[in-house]
Amino acid sequence: MNWSGRLIELGLVSPPVAAPAGVYLPAVRSGSLVFTAGQLPLVDGVLAATGKLGAEIDTERGHALARICMLNALAAVDALIGLDAVVRVVKVVGFVASAPGFTAQPAVINGASELLGEVFGEAGAHARSAVGVAELPLGAPVEVELVVEVS
Secondary structure, eight states: OOHHHHHHHTTOOOOOOOOOSSSSOSEEEETTEEEEOOBOOEETTEESOOSOBTTTBOHHHHHHHHHHHHHHHHHHHHHHHOGGGEEEEEEEEEEEEBOTTOOOHHHHHHHHHHHHHHHHGGGGOOEEEEEEESOOGGGOSEEEEEEEEEO
């Protein structure tokens, strides 16, 4: 499939893959699956926002940040094997730095899931977890992991 062309149609540009902040790879292939490392909402190497959902960041902004995370995850897949090798999206795991009482983690991670639907159509339907956490690396509000099946 021409998924990279679909990104262009949507007006999206695959960003450069962020340099790992530790001893790991941005993405790894095992058999027919590619697993990404957790992707933060980095734009040009800088966090687009810091803080917690339900405190400094509202749900709408968190939704947009999750979308940025997913675009970065797609860039990691693209750099490893090429986006056009994706057969289907298998799983998304989203982590949301949450203030006490914040329970809209699924609404935040919908930003990542919706992007996958826009790019991959039915092949973008996936299993998912949306988890509230106390803190994320560098003070990020959202982090997303992606698993895709590839040809």
